[in-house]
Amino acid sequence: MPGARLAPLSILATAVGEVSKDRPVYVICASGNRSQWGAERLAAVGADAVSVAGGTNGWARTGRPLVTGPAPGAA
Secondary structure, three states: OOOOOOOOHHHHHHHHHHOOOOOOEEEOOOOOHHHHHHHHHHHHOOOOEEEOOOHHHHHHHOOOOOOOOOOOOOO
16 A cells, blocks of 8 residues: 555554544454454554554455555665
8 A cells, every 4th residue: 555654463552652543543464363352452542543454465456556666764
C-alpha cells in the first residue's frame, strides 16, 4: 500500500508510540489474520485501528494501488 509503514507484529509493542491516535490507522498483512490481531492490540491502547479485510491480497484484488520492492529501511 502506498504510504504504508512496516511494523511487524514482533515489534508492534515498541511501535505503539508512533501510531496516530488522531486518525484511523489501517493495519494490513497478506491475508488479514495477523492484521486483525495487531489492530486489536492497537485499539487496546487507544488507537482507532482497523484491520483491512482480506489483507494485501484482497487490496490487490480490488485494483487498489500497490508499491513493490524493499520496505524503507529494510536491508
